[in-house]
Amino acid sequence: MQKWQRRKDERPTEILDAALELFGTKGFVSTKIDDIAKQAGVSKGTVYLYYPSKETLFKEMVYVLMLPRIKEVELYISNYQGKQTELLILIINRWWQTIKSSGLTGIPKLIISEADKFPDLTKFYVKEVIHRIHTIVVNVLNNGVKQNEFKKMNTALTARVIMSSLVYFSMWETSLKKYDKKDLKVEDMIEQQIKLVLDGIKK
Amino acid sequence: MQKWQRRKDERPTEILDAALELFGTKGFVSTKIDDIAKQAGVSKGTVYLYYPSKETLFKEMVYVLMLPRIKEVELYISNYQGKQTELLILIINRWWQTIKSSGLTGIPKLIISEADKFPDLTKFYVKEVIHRIHTIVVNVLNNGVKQNEFKKMNTALTARVIMSSLVYFSMWETSLKKYDKKDLKVEDMIEQQIKLVLDGIKK
Amino acid sequence: MQKWQRRKDERPTEILDAALELFGTKGFVSTKIDDIAKQAGVSKGTVYLYYPSKETLFKEMVYVLMLPRIKEVELYISNYQGKQTELLILIINRWWQTIKSSGLTGIPKLIISEADKFPDLTKFYVKEVIHRIHTIVVNVLNNGVKQNEFKKMNTALTARVIMSSLVYFSMWETSLKKYDKKDLKVEDMIEQQIKLVLDGIKK
Amino acid sequence: MQKWQRRKDERPTEILDAALELFGTKGFVSTKIDDIAKQAGVSKGTVYLYYPSKETLFKEMVYVLMLPRIKEVELYISNYQGKQTELLILIINRWWQTIKSSGLTGIPKLIISEADKFPDLTKFYVKEVIHRIHTIVVNVLNNGVKQNEFKKMNTALTARVIMSSLVYFSMWETSLKKYDKKDLKVEDMIEQQIKLVLDGIKK
DNA sequence: TATGAATGAGATTTCATTCAT
DNA sequence: AATGAATGAAATCTCATTCAT
Numbered sequence: 001m002q003k004w005q006r007r008k009d010e011r012p013t014e015i016l017d018a019a020l021e022l023f024g025t026k027g028f029v030s031t032k033i034d035d036i037a038k039q040a041g042v043s044k045g046t047v048y049l050y051y052p053s054k055e056t057l058f059k060e061m062v063y064v065l066m067l068p069r070i071k072e073v074e075l076y077i078s079n080y081q082g083k084q085t086e087l088l089i090l091i092i093n094r095w096w097q098t099i100k101s102s103g104l105t106g107i108p109k110l111i112i113s114e115a116d117k118f119p120d121l122t123k124f125y126v127k128e129v130i131h132r133i134h135t136i137v138v139n140v141l142n143n144g145v146k147q148n149e150f151k152k153m154n155t156a157l158t159a160r161v162i163m164s165s166l167v168y169f170s171m172w173e174t175s176l177k178k179y180d181k182k183d184l185k186v187e188d189m190i191e192q193q194i195k196l197v198l199d200g201i202k203k
Numbered sequence: 204m205q206k207w208q209r210r211k212d213e214r215p216t217e218i219l220d221a222a223l224e225l226f227g228t229k230g231f232v233s234t235k236i237d238d239i240a241k242q243a244g245v246s247k248g249t250v251y252l253y254y255p256s257k258e259t260l261f262k263e264m265v266y267v268l269m270l271p272r273i274k275e276v277e278l279y280i281s282n283y284q285g286k287q288t289e290l291l292i293l294i295i296n297r298w299w300q301t302i303k304s305s306g307l308t309g310i311p312k313l314i315i316s317e318a319d320k321f322p323d324l325t326k327f328y329v330k331e332v333i334h335r336i337h338t339i340v341v342n343v344l345n346n347g348v349k350q351n352e353f354k355k356m357n358t359a360l361t362a363r364v365i366m367s368s369l370v371y372f373s374m375w376e377t378s379l380k381k382y383d384k385k386d387l388k389v390e391d392m393i394e395q396q397i398k399l400v401l402d403g404i405k406k
Numbered sequence: 407m408q409k410w411q412r413r414k415d416e417r418p419t420e421i422l423d424a425a426l427e428l429f430g431t432k433g434f435v436s437t438k439i440d441d442i443a444k445q446a447g448v449s450k451g452t453v454y455l456y457y458p459s460k461e462t463l464f465k466e467m468v469y470v471l472m473l474p475r476i477k478e479v480e481l482y483i484s485n486y487q488g489k490q491t492e493l494l495i496l497i498i499n500r501w502w503q504t505i506k507s508s509g510l511t512g513i514p515k516l517i518i519s520e521a522d523k524f525p526d527l528t529k530f531y532v533k534e535v536i537h538r539i540h541t542i543v544v545n546v547l548n549n550g551v552k553q554n555e556f557k558k559m560n561t562a563l564t565a566r567v568i569m570s571s572l573v574y575f576s577m578w579e580t581s582l583k584k585y586d587k588k589d590l591k592v593e594d595m596i597e598q599q600i601k602l603v604l605d606g607i608k609k
Numbered sequence: 610m611q612k613w614q615r616r617k618d619e620r621p622t623e624i625l626d627a628a629l630e631l632f633g634t635k636g637f638v639s640t641k642i643d644d645i646a647k648q649a650g651v652s653k654g655t656v657y658l659y660y661p662s663k664e665t666l667f668k669e670m671v672y673v674l675m676l677p678r679i680k681e682v683e684l685y686i687s688n689y690q691g692k693q694t695e696l697l698i699l700i701i702n703r704w705w706q707t708i709k710s711s712g713l714t715g716i717p718k719l720i721i722s723e724a725d726k727f728p729d730l731t732k733f734y735v736k737e738v739i740h741r742i743h744t745i746v747v748n749v750l751n752n753g754v755k756q757n758e759f760k761k762m763n764t765a766l767t768a769r770v771i772m773s774s775l776v777y778f779s780m781w782e783t784s785l786k787k788y789d790k791k792d793l794k795v796e797d798m799i800e801q802q803i804k805l806v807l808d809g810i811k812k
Numbered sequence: 813t814a815t816g817a818a819t820g821a822g823a824t825t826t827c828a829t830t831c832a833t
Numbered sequence: 834a835a836t837g838a839a840t841g842a843a844a845t846c847t848c849a850t851t852c853a854t
Contacts (some may be wrong), residue, residue, distance in 0.1 A: 004818055008851055027316055029232035033845065043819050098841065113230060113316035115378040122382045129384070133314075151402075155394035161368055164375070164392070168367035171818085174319040179325045180333070189367070192360035199354075200403030236828065246829090246836045257828065410839050412832055417838085433722055434637035439824065449840050454825070519636060519722035523786040528788045536789070557808075563801035570777040570798070571770055577780075578773070581724040585731045586739070595773070598766035605760075606809030642849065652815045654852090677842065819851075829838075 002044075012050050015040045017103075019061045024106025024174065028058055028114050053164070058114075059121050063108060069098050070132055077136065084144035085202070088196055091136060092166065096190055105170045112171070134159050141201075150201045158201065165193050215253050218243045220265045220306075227309025227377065231261055231317050262324045263316075265310060269328070272301050273335050280339065287347035288405070292397055294339060298369065298391055308373045315374070337362050344404075353404045361404065368396050407554065410448075418456050421446045423509075425467045430512025434464055434520050464520075465527050468513060472531070475504050476538055483542065490550035491608070495600055497542060502596055503570065511576045518577070541564050547607075556607045564607065571599050621659050623795045628670045633715025633783065637652055637667055637723050643742035667723075668730045669715060675734070678707050679741050686745065694811065698803055700745060704775065712780045721780070743768050750810075760809045767810065771798075775801050 006016075022031040033054055037044045051057035076094055080087050099105055115122040137159040143148035147195035169186045177184070221242035225234040236257055241249045254260035276297055283290050302308055318325040347353035372389045379402040380387070412418075424445035428437040439460055443450045457463035479500055486493050505511055521528040543565040550556035575592045583590070625784040627648035642663055646653045660666035682703055689696050708714055724731045746768040753759035778795045786793070 001308065003851085004853075004854070006817055007818065025319060027230075030320065032843090039387075044846085045819050045848085046817075049817070049819095052846095053843070067209045109315055110357075112312055112374050112378045115382065116229070117233070118383065125259055126379060126382045130379075154395060157392060158399060160387070160392055161396045161399055164396075165367040166369040168371040171315050171371075172367070176325065176329060176333075179318065179322065179329045184363070189360060189363055192357060193364045193367075196361060196364055196400060196403040198403075200399040200401075235826090247829090248836050249834080251829070254834070408832070412838055414838065426736050431725060433636075433638075435636075436726065438822090441652055450825090451827085451840050453822075455838070455840095458825095459727060460824070497743065509839075514821085515721055518784045521667060521788065522635070523639070525788065526738040526783065532785060532788045536785075541765065554710075556615040560801060563798060564805060566793070566798055567802045567805055568772055570781070570802075571773040574773040574777040574780075576719050577777075581721045582735060582739075585724065585735045590769070593765060595769050598763060599770045599773075602770055606807075641847090653850090654815050655813085658813070659852070815841105815852105817846080817851105817853085817854080819849105821847105821849100822843080824845085826842105826844080828842095830838105831836105832838085 011040075011042065011046065015042070015050055015057070017060050017065060019057055020065060020103055020106065021060060023035075023061065024103070025112055028054075028110065028117065034114055055118070059118065062111070062121055062125065065102070065104060066107060066129055067169060069102060069104060070129060072098055074132070074136065084137055084140050084147060084149050085198060088137070088140050088144070088198070090192055091140065092162070092190060095166065096170075096186065097132070099170060100186075106174045108167050109171045109174050125177075130163075133163060144201075148203065151203050153201060166190070207239070214243075214245070214249070218245070218250055218253055218260070219264050219267055224258055225270060226264065226306060226313055227306070231257075231313065231320070256323070262321060264278060265323070265324055265328065268305070268307060269332055271275055272307060273332060275301055277335070277339065281284070287343050287350060287352050288401060291343050291347070291401070294314070294343065295393060295397055298336070299373075300388065302373060309377045311370050312374045312377050327377060333366075336366060336375065340365060347363065347404075354406050356404060365396075365400055369393070417446075417448065417452065421448070421453055421456055421463070421469050422470060425463055426471060426509055426512070429467065429516055430462060430509070433516065434460075434523065438482050453544065460499055461524070465524060468517070468531065471508070471510060472513060472535055475508060476535060478504055479574070480538070480542065490553060490555050491604060492545070494546050494550070494604070498572065498596060498600055501539070502576075502592065505576060506579075506592075512580045514573050515577045515580050534570075539569060541569060550607075554609065557609050559607060568599075568603055572596070573587060610714070619650075620651070620655070624651070624656055624666070625670050625673055627710065629674060629712055629715070632667060632719055634672065634710070637663075637726070638718065640652055664727070666806055669725060671734065674711070674713060675716060675738055678711060678713060679738060681707055683745065691757050693749050693756060694807060697746070697749050697753070697807070698799070700749065701771070701775065701799060701803055704742070705779075708779060709782075713785045717776050718780045718783050724803055739772075742772060746771060753810075757812065760812050762810060767806075771802075773808055775799070 003020070003192055015036065018036045019031075022039060026035075036057075037047050047057065048124055051060060051160055073091070077087065077091055081091070099107075111122060111125045135157075137153050141150060141153070141155035141158055144156070145164050146150055169189055172180070173186050218239065222234075223241045225238050225242060229238075234249055238245055239260070243250070250260065256261060276294070279297055280290065280294060280393050283293070304311075314325060314328045339360075341358050344353060344356070344358035346360055348355055348358070372392055375383070376389050422440065424442045425437075428441050428445060432441075432522070439453055440450055443453050443471065446453070452461070457466060479497070482500055483497060486496070495533035505513075517528060517531045540562075544561050547556060547559070547564055548609055553563070575595055578586070579592050624645065628640075628713050629646045630642050642656055643653055645666070646656050649703075649765070656666065660669060682700070685703055686696065686700060687707060689699070706714075720731060720734045743765075750759060750762070750764035750767055754761055754764070778798055782795050783787070
């Protein structure tokens, strides 16, 4: 019966995943390194072997897990040919699926909660996550206006409004859902939002 | 006697106000009882004279400060006579003004951040804040449909979508604004959202 | 039966004394804050109430305890009238008595051991302790030469040599005595050193 | 087989040298096994292959490195024919050169700092280093008295006084020099001390 | 024999809460 | 009623030592 195994390569990801789950539900301060270690199946010391401090671990978690997701979505839509209306629907749905399936629904809540404790991280998030998605949406809206699918509008503000609901839904899913109406589904709210928005902007 | 009833003295309110300011900006764990005491101009011991624990203080703060705001809005619209379109605009704007002017923009972030640490509080918030506003909005939408101002729609989901943006904007204001584009204004985003929504639901 | 007493004024000195005893025997790293607290009859938290960190406590201990002793000796000899030979004997004996009676024999060892960990403190010690005593001794030697009591000599180096033995004796007393010949006495070694030195420098 | 005997391999010596350098500058607790391993060009595990614990390594270091130095000096003077005055000068200078050139100036500081943590080691040091040098010096002094070079005196105490300065100088070199007057040199202080002592004891 | 990943006991520090004054 | 000194539980982080590879 071995006391432990040598798993140099797998450890970082395992620890990051454990961190995501716990930070995501309990927040930065309430999550204890011991909990993360237990969740990852290692000892406290091992966490420190890979990440020099709790703060570093937190930041790395966001950096390492968010960026690939953004790129995924960017890639997914980059070759799109067709109506912007369809594309907008695609983007919104795709975003939610990506975030949900990779367990990242807790991240927006974390960033909002800990913004002032991690200014660098928040700047990163605003620039590399929020602004990049924003750009994607603005482009779609602009193209739609050009191609006569959408009315003229302030596309920057419209993009913000569209995204605001999506982000809220992901926070609601993580924090409030269990205290709210059990049968409410993010997917339904998203569908309704798409309808509303398209009705509002379509020509 | 409900526990969120005001006491006669001035002290409790002063402490609550201090708590609102500090919890609202730094979150529950990072706010120290000592900070609140200093901010309220009293000593640490005095805080404990009025609130038996930090958790209680936190809960009371939400109870005592949120309820009157809801009632304010409910009262404000109760005697309304006129178009539902106008009323919807009024409600949305009024809500933001009320929250902003009473320094409560930080509350949604707090609730979302600390939901699992304060299940009772979250239940209270969902029931007495979210659902009550939701009801208000749903009524307006239903009346609008009845009076032929609005299209037929799933008013419950639509109300959720409308509110989601509003709540997100208040979190953005508290946490992300300073790391985001400086010239973005919540008021403009709200205005754009109203336009979008009305374009989407108007007949 | 009281759990504790309020002793705001006495605490700092009590903690400093406990720190002196423990740091002096076990060194900086091996002395635990818990030990100091126990020795001072308070809890760990109380130590932190008065000194914000272990390092600060250590530095304060040296600052607060050494300076008055230097001043004591300076004062003691300032009004001296008479032979420099006698004065030199007085100074040497007085220094040892002062250091011994105030429990400060451990300080030189501490400074030597921890010099690189506390550069500021070491600079302070070199400047305000070593150099001040050095100046005192050099003055006496110079006066002695002037008054024809002593031979011409390099008084700066001679002062260093005289002091070196004294400092070593105090380290020997703290660290080695108990492992060395039990009947050896610092006082005897000092006496012998005075004889030797005076024989060496007297005309 | 005494435990401080050299092993045949090169490794133990390399580790010991690394230990000497690091313990000598940073002290026992602040020196990490990892640092020693890195300095010796091996891995942490390898250190434990040769020395069962940090404490053992520390002790062995002193045992293995000090003894040959003492023997060197003993040998050096054993065949001496001539004036004891010259011999005393020789011994003092030789001691300093030996210690300095083999990087052992840090040892006295270490012994003094860690005495109570390593009672065995301290006893060894007192017996096999201090007392042996002491004996050498006392013999020279006794011979000098016999041969009418020196006055009658308490040779035991005089030897202590002579050595005390030397030991202090080596601690000063290791710890305080860089915080003290930059142009002071141990060699000059030793020269002055020799002068002083000889003037004091010569007939 | 050699490595360095993994462990866990133990240290410093923080701070909600208590309680002497 | 008010204060703030005192407490001690709990959290982060370190590192000597072990042991799988």
